[in-house]
Amino acid sequence: MIINFKGAKTYIGTGGKSLDVSKMTLCFLHGAGQNHLSFIQQARFFAYKGYSVVVPDMPAHGFSDGNPCKSIKENAEWINDLLVELNLKDVVVIGHSQGCLVALELNRILKSSLEALIFVAGSNEIPVNQFLLDLSKENPQKASEMMVTWGHGIDGDMSINKWPGHSHYGEGNNIMCMNKSTALRYDLHACNDYSDGIDAAKNIKVPALAVLAKNDQMTPLKSGLKFLELIKNCETHTLDCGHFLPSERPMELNSIINSFLSKLK
Amino acid sequence: MSENYKFDTLSLHAGHIPDKETGSRAVPIYQTTSYVFNSTEEAASLYNMEVGGHLYTRISNPTVAALEQRLAALEGGASALACSSGMAAMHLVVSAICSSGDHIVASSKMYGANINLLQHTMPRFGVNTDFVNPNDPEAIKRAIKPNTKLVFGEVIGNPGLDIMDVPEIAKICNSKNIPLVLDATFNTPYLMQPFKHGANIIVHSLTKWLGGHGIAIGGAIVNGGNFDWGDKDKFPTISGPHFALGGISFWEEFGPSALIAKIRAEGMYNFGPSLSPTNAFHLMQGIETLPLRMKKHIENTHSILDFLVNHEMVEWVKHPDLETHPDHEVAKRILPKGSGSIVAFGIKGGREAGKAFIESVQLASHLANVGDAKTLLIHPGSTTHSHLSSEAMKEGGLTDDMIRLSVGLEDINDITKDFERGFRAVKKLNK
Numbered sequence: 001m002i003i004n005f006k007g008a009k010t011y012i013g014t015g016g017k018s019l020d021v022s023k024m025t026l027c028f029l030h031g032a033g034q035n036h037l038s039f040i041q042q043a044r045f046f047a048y049k050g051y052s053v054v055v056p057d058m059p060a061h062g063f064s065d066g067n068p069c070k071s072i073k074e075n076a077e078w079i080n081d082l083l084v085e086l087n088l089k090d091v092v093v094i095g096h097s098q099g100c101l102v103a104l105e106l107n108r109i110l111k112s113s114l115e116a117l118i119f120v121a122g123s124n125e126i127p128v129n130q131f132l133l134d135l136s137k138e139n140p141q142k143a144s145e146m147m148v149t150w151g152h153g154i155d156g157d158m159s160i161n162k163w164p165g166h167s168h169y170g171e172g173n174n175i176m177c178m179n180k181s182t183a184l185r186y187d188l189h190a191c192n193d194y195s196d197g198i199d200a201a202k203n204i205k206v207p208a209l210a211v212l213a214k215n216d217q218m219t220p221l222k223s224g225l226k227f228l229e230l231i232k233n234c235e236t237h238t239l240d241c242g243h244f245l246p247s248e249r250p251m252e253l254n255s256i257i258n259s260f261l262s263k264l265k
Numbered sequence: 266m267s268e269n270y271k272f273d274t275l276s277l278h279a280g281h282i283p284d285k286e287t288g289s290r291a292v293p294i295y296q297t298t299s300y301v302f303n304s305t306e307e308a309a310s311l312y313n314m315e316v317g318g319h320l321y322t323r324i325s326n327p328t329v330a331a332l333e334q335r336l337a338a339l340e341g342g343a344s345a346l347a348c349s350s351g352m353a354a355m356h357l358v359v360s361a362i363c364s365s366g367d368h369i370v371a372s373s374k375m376y377g378a379n380i381n382l383l384q385h386t387m388p389r390f391g392v393n394t395d396f397v398n399p400n401d402p403e404a405i406k407r408a409i410k411p412n413t414k415l416v417f418g419e420v421i422g423n424p425g426l427d428i429m430d431v432p433e434i435a436k437i438c439n440s441k442n443i444p445l446v447l448d449a450t451f452n453t454p455y456l457m458q459p460f461k462h463g464a465n466i467i468v469h470s471l472t473k474w475l476g477g478h479g480i481a482i483g484g485a486i487v488n489g490g491n492f493d494w495g496d497k498d499k500f501p502t503i504s505g506p507h508f509a510l511g512g513i514s515f516w517e518e519f520g521p522s523a524l525i526a527k528i529r530a531e532g533m534y535n536f537g538p539s540l541s542p543t544n545a546f547h548l549m550q551g552i553e554t555l556p557l558r559m560k561k562h563i564e565n566t567h568s569i570l571d572f573l574v575n576h577e578m579v580e581w582v583k584h585p586d587l588e589t590h591p592d593h594e595v596a597k598r599i600l601p602k603g604s605g606s607i608v609a610f611g612i613k614g615g616r617e618a619g620k621a622f623i624e625s626v627q628l629a630s631h632l633a634n635v636g637d638a639k640t641l642l643i644h645p646g647s648t649t650h651s652h653l654s655s656e657a658m659k660e661g662g663l664t665d666d667m668i669r670l671s672v673g674l675e676d677i678n679d680i681t682k683d684f685e686r687g688f689r690a691v692k693k694l695n696k
Contacts, residue, residue, distance in 0.1 A: 016313075016513055037520040044518065045315040063495070063517070149269050157270055159279040163317025163344075164325035165333035165529075166522055170343040174490035174521035250316050 005085060006078075008066030011036065012086075013055035015047025023052040024090045024115065024264075029079065029106075030055070031097030032126075032187035033136075033144055035062025037175045038096055041163070041250035042257075049258065056082060060180040068186035072098075072194040076105035083110070092261065094118040096246055097219060098191050101126060104200035116264055118257060119210040119234075121245045123219045124197025124227040128188045136185040143184060144176035153215040153242030162250055172244065201230035208234040209260045211245060211253055218243040235260060272339065272455065273556045280334035280549075294546045295327040314510060314518075314530065324533050328542040332549050336475075336485050339454040339552075340467055343490025343521040346528055347483060347545060351450060351470025352378050353538035354484035358446055358468060359383075360536070361528045363414045364502065365391025370408040372399035372418035374425045374662060379448065383417070400592060402433045409437075414499070415444050415466075420459060421451035421585065421605050423635075424645075424669050425662045428585050428592035431599055435463025442499070444492045450474070450636070451605045455559040462599060465492040466524065473636025474606075477551040477558055481544040486528065490521030503527055509534075558638060558674060563603035565680065566672045572681050573610050578688040580611040580666060607635055611666035616655070618691045619666050620647040625690035628675065628683035640673035640680055 001019065002011050012019075013028075013036035026046050030038045036055040047053040058075060059066030069075040079102060083091060092115045095103035100122025107117060135143040148156070148169055155161065156168040176184065208231050212224040221238065228234050237256050241248035270278065281292045300319045302308035311320040319325050329347050337345040348354050359382070363369065371383050373396035383394040397404040399418045409416070416438050418429045431447065438445040444465040449457070453474045459467055469475060471483035494503040494516045503523055506512035509530050515523040533539060566584070573582045582589075585596035585604035596604045612618040622644070623631050629640040633649065643649065646665035650658055655665045673680070 011517075013517065016510065016518060035520075040519060041316045044313060045310060048310070048313050048315050062520075154282065158282055159275070159334040159338035160282055161317065161330075161334055163522075164319065164327075164330035165337065165346050165525055166317070166344040167334060167337035167342060170337055170341060170490055171521050174343050177491070178520060251318075254316065 002063065003085075005082060006066070008059060009064060010059070010066070010082070011057040011063035013039070013043050013053070013057075015043035015045070015053040015055070017047040017053070019054065019086065020052050021087050021089065023050065024092065025052040025054060025088045027079070027083065027088070027091050027093050028053070028055040029093065029095040029099030029102050030058065030061065031099055032191055033147060033176045033179060033184035034096070035175060035178060037062065037178075038244075039246055042094075042246055042254060045254050046257075051261075052088070054086065054088070060183040060186075062178055068180065068183045069190065070186055071190050072101045072105050075102045075190065076109060079106055080109050089113050090115050092116045092118065092264070094120065094257070095122060096120040097122060097243065098126060098187055101191060101194050101197065104197055107204055107206070108200060114206050116207040116209070116260070117204060118260065119208070120253065121213050121216055121219055121224070121243050122210065122227065123223040124201045124230060125194065125223070126191040126219055128192040133185075133188055133192065136188050140181050140184050141177065145173055147218070148172035148176065150217045151243040153213070153240075153248060155248050156242060156244070168244065168247060197227070198230060201227060204231050207260075207264060209257070210234050210236045211256055212236070212238045213242055213245045213248075214238055214240045216243045275335065275338045276555050277553050279338035280331035292328060292331045292546060292549055294542050296542050297326075298322050314513070314526070322542065323537050323539045324529055326539075326542050326545070329540050329545040332540075332545045332552075333485070335549060335552060336469070336487055340487045341458055341460050342467070342487040344525040345485055345487040346525050346533070347471070347485045347540045348533070349484065349538040349540055350482050351448070351468060351472065351484040352382070354468040354470075354486045355379060355382060355448070357528050357532040357536070357538065358466060358486055359387060359392065359415070361524060361532055362444065362500070362503070363387075363392045366412060367392050367414045368410050368412045369394040370405055370413055370416045371396055372422065372427075372429065373397055374399055374422040374427045375419050376423040376448070379417075379419070399427055399429045402430060402437055405434055406437045409441050409443065413441070413443055415446050417446045417448075419448040419451065420457060421600075421607070423451060424607070424609060426583055426585055426590070426604070426607060426609060428595045428600070428604065430595045431459055431462040431464055438465070439463060442493065442496060451607060452600060453555060453559060455555055456602050456605065457600050460489040460491060465489045471548045472634070474559065474562070475552055475555060476548040477555065477636060477638055478547075479634055479637040479639070481547040483540050483544050483548050486525065488522060488525045492524075494523050507531070561674045562606035562672060565674065565677050566603065566606040566608060568677045569608060569670070569672050569680060572684070573608070576688065578613050578691055580613045583609040606672040608670045608672060610668055610670065611664055612668060612688075612691055614666070614691055614695050616646040616665035618694060619644040619668055621690045621694045622668065622687040623647065626683050626687040628679060629670075635669075635671040637671065638674045640675055641671040643669050645669065
């Protein structure tokens, strides 16, 4: 659905179902340079399982207009305001990559009722090398292509996809091209500059789930495991794939999330 | 580790990793119509397009999917769909994008079946086409109307071998927000990848060079993922609510792969032009050697061009790699590895000479196909177009002395020796 939010056209994927605020809401937060299409195989799946699903395109991403947020805190505030605007109450926040950092900050400020946090291919910090930061300004398309290549495991290289006929690389590059050209640069700087992750992780009081990727080159497994040591009682799973876990291992991820959610009910 | 494998490697490997259970190195042929669901919930997920997977071979199949993913990788596309023939692919694209009242701009110099579909069949369903010279970008621009939904052409035209200036035409389409759909059968992704030049959708007859051995009919659509379908007034069945799945918007839910998702949910589901898993396997065997074959096709083509251009019995030779071809400069720019292995030439002595040549060669096969590993010939004046007068053939861009040659991979000396046999027969006739 498209709404006018903070004066800008804002797109929110709902998984093909109308938003029902009386149900538990799953709020999916996309990663750097991504948009709602990161969660193609999660949005419809959970919407058809009876959850209310919101997958916002952050400002300047996907179908949303506006200017990109400049920091992780600004992203979290924007999401918080959106959840208030939509009158969503029982919310489970599911972040992928940068979305995990936003979820950490959101945990501190969320005025709606936060039921649980789910981290997918995440960490408490995402340092970005200077080469990629520079490239995202000089040639965002090239930077996107490099991220899509680094971000996938062997399934990307070999054009293996659970969705018949789809290519991780071809689809991934074009998803990133749908964003405004400045979006990736702001996202990468926001990730690189974020340094409150340790405190934010220690501050988590709600049930938490983490699904990490064994061959993750963007937020390495080692960094993810270190992050999880900061969270009390975090259920942890590791899947054999790359950073783009939601599209590389959709069924396994959905099954883990579904099982975790069933314990919350 | 991410490797970003190159074309030759992808030709062999893309779309398949040996499974842990059997270790089968070759892509298995999943000769099945359907797939056992583990639960009703799983079945519902597949029907609702919540997740990817297979539910019925008319819609998708694991062997066919390996072929599709190989093609998507070789073309650099977002997604691909394989079907029963190149013409099925063409019809699936047209019917997915256009509805009654819509308009198409197409090249006037194309394969007869492509022209027939657009000129005679689609108007019965309210979709009309204006045909324009593919070498005249301004004419294409002038032909575009407010209800034009796609521009269609062949990168290398069949049988005239006209070359479309793809980057120029893509710029025009892009400025008008109209997808450029190209039949890339004659070039294959080895010679040219149309998405790099701004095209949006590719159709292939896999029967030809991609399959390459004349043993299986098949077609494919490769979707660049680089077209914005978001205009709900212009593309209501892709970006607006569709009758399937409770009003799904393919553009919102699948973004770059919206077109393929729609074709699978509507075209494959309702029309059913599925590719058999066994044919998918045969076609993939061909693709494994595509780079090697295309190199040799081009090498032999250039040798045969030298032979024909200098032969006393040959009236004329047409191929875009010859400087005499009107589109030679465009060909050099967009097809630097070569412009394919189809050659048209005229034999001194007209229609009867062409007939005598065809009937005298013994290595080259006289048949109605192109892109086989073996050398193929046809003489339209005495076969496909024998019912037409010389004047009528000229109107269609053909001459009665014309031979269409699909250069194969045999030893070049054997091909030229075979042709000399044909020319000797023509000489006897002319005496």
